[in-house]
Amino acid sequence: MKIPLKAALLILLICSSTTRGHEHNILVERIDLPFTQTLLAVKTTIVELGYQIAKVQRVDKAMNKVDYATDKYRIIHFGQATQNAGLLTKCPALIAWLPLRITLAAEREQTLLITLNPLILEQFCGPEIQFQKWKNDLDLLVNKLN
């Protein structure tokens, strides 16, 4: 049964984690563009915002033989080396979380953009201006796509 777009958008709003009382920790945005276009737009915008793309990870390699019906799932690893190095010196455990990542998943003719809220890193590294900058840039990226 086809769900109207407006219903899907509301479902997404309701399903975004977590409550609005505090920042969402896992950010989920529904982008009204097909997967390939979204992927290109995200990569372009990441670079425009001053980051480098380290790699685009596929998760379908070796999974084509399993019942995975689509290959439209990518994880974009990106960052800025000097930013990361400075933070890793202050907070070595950050290595488990960097580089930053954005996941794109096709859902019919739209794309889900899924990522961790960078502010979550404050919970074990303490507040850093850079985390807020990353969050701001993420918001800019999403606004540009929408």
Place this chain on the structure above:
Amino acid sequence: MGVPLSLPSFLNSASDKYLQKTIRFGRPWRLMPAFSDLPPGDITAIVRYLRSWSDQPAPVYPDHAIAGNPETGAGLYADYCAVCHGNDGEGGAGTGVTLSRPRDLPILAPSLANSGFLASASDSMIRQILIDGRNDTPMRSFTAQGLSTEQLDDIVAFVRSFASRPVKPETQSQPVTPVITLKSPYGLDQTVANIKDALPGHNMRMLGVVYSDQGLVPKGTEDKKRVLINTCRFSRLNNALKVDPRFGVLLPCRISVAEKDGEVTMYAMDPRWFSELFNNIALDHILRDIYTTYVEIMEEASF
């Protein structure tokens, strides 16, 4: 996930009070967060918007409990409801059925043992749904199937009894932190080699070893003291993505190794820490499983 909000048979059976409470309480451990801090005006506006999808007036239900026999209801539930809603009211599986995957059922049966659902749905609303069924879903009218009013009341009473045993995750015996950390008695290269050697024994395939800034700096200038070992158990990955496509935020599975001042430490995200973030009980055992894998590999590598 769950019932489409624009489904006529859903909107025609859901009272405004049910919708408001659903937004406020969410569905703990079933993806939907609680929007407890939304101003009442915003919640009203959302409900009004949902209501605009239907030309039928919103139903209104009394709040009083329905007297029924939950023990009799248990047997009826097992016969008529458990196949979709689960033996313990846990709901249909595969909360993340998306990515153009085939679905077993067009609609994911809601979790009836969910504290958010039970706080939102009155007994009368539950009974009405049993009476009407849900058009465009596998749920048929129970009265059409021959159940009496008394039997419906018994099922309602049994469903209400889930409140005393709601679906919830296992509690952690110790506090969970965002990162697993373990010092290695070996140098960086030996630690990395030990981790690589340990992977097959834990059914993990090695995807690659990279420096933490690889791809972000010119080739050959990477920081050689920070290494990422990417790894995967594809069967588990496939299951995890089926359950919840947001699982990608944890990928790739990885153990990181860093050397500082001659000391070598291994790090990994603690997947269990994400349990509350995902708010998806169906993922919990996968997250715990990955945690165990990481810890066992790290302990073996530092032995």
